[in-house]
Amino acid sequence: MTRWLDDREQRVWRSWLQASAQLEAHLGRRMQADGDISMSDFAVLVPLSEAPEARLRAFALGRALQWEKSRLSHHLSRMERRGLVTREDCGTDRRGAFVVLTPEGRSALETAAAPHAEAVRAAMFDRLSAEQVDRLGEICEQVLTGLDPDAACTAAAAGGTDDAACCDG
Numbered sequence: 001m002t003r004w005l006d007d008r009e010q011r012v013w014r015s016w017l018q019a020s021a022q023l024e025a026h027l028g029r030r031m032q033a034d035g036d037i038s039m040s041d042f043a044v045l046v047p048l049s050e051a052p053e054a055r056l057r058a059f060a061l062g063r064a065l066q067w068e069k070s071r072l073s074h075h076l077s078r079m080e081r082r083g084l085v086t087r088e089d090c091g092t093d094r095r096g097a098f099v100v101l102t103p104e105g106r107s108a109l110e111t112a113a114a115p116h117a118e119a120v121r122a123a124m125f126d127r128l129s130a131e132q133v134d135r136l137g138e139i140c141e142q143v144l145t146g147l148d149p150d151a152a153c154t155a156a157a158a159g160g161t162d163d164a165a166c167c168d169g
Contacts (some may be wrong), residue, residue, distance in 0.1 A: 018123050023123060029133040035112025040075055041084065042116065045109040046103065048085065054101035057090065086110055 028039045035042070043065055048054050056064075062072040076099060079085045084105035090096035101109075109135060125133060 026123055027116070027119055030111060034115035034119070035108065036082075036110055039046050041079060042112060044075065044079060044099070044108070045084065045105055047110055048099060048101040050105060051101075054106070055088070055098045058087070058097045076095050079105070134154055 012146055024039070030037050031037060037045070044061065047061060047064055048056060058072065058076070059069075062069060065072070067075070076085060076087065080087065082104075083102055086100045086102055088098045088100055090098055128136065
């Protein structure tokens with residue numbers, strides 16, 4: 001039997017969808033205007049900048065971003081043409097590749113990061129109390145835990161930590 005959303009749940013769900021879509025669109029417009037890169041570019045550049053030697057295995061990056069292999073490949077090709085990243089063969093796995101942040105990519109990220117942080121703060125955190133921020137964090141963590149049973153591995157891959165090896169399987 002289908003468990004339909006009640007009126008309260010439907011209202012909250014639709015508000016969440018609308019807020020998420022509007023926030024993403026707003027931040028995307030600001031990112032393009034302030035940093036001359038897309039939110040997708042930013043999503044790729046951040047974990048690369050945080051990874052040891054500014055490089056990640058392509059499959060780990062795709063997994064962390066929740067992108068299909070073809071989307072990642074196409075997007076990385078566009079970023080390579082603009083000089084933001086390069087791809088290097090993996091010496092231990094002929095099928096694999098590393099995605100490497102270039103100096104141009106780091107510069108683009110550094111240009112975009114501060115205006116992006118300010119845009120996030122203005123659009124979201126300046127509108128919430130400290131308690132609301134804490135509660136929102138708890139709610140997001142609870143939802144994410146239910147969606148991704150391999151969350152620790154995904155987070156490790158995004159951060160480029162040694163725990164990323166759990167993603168090799």
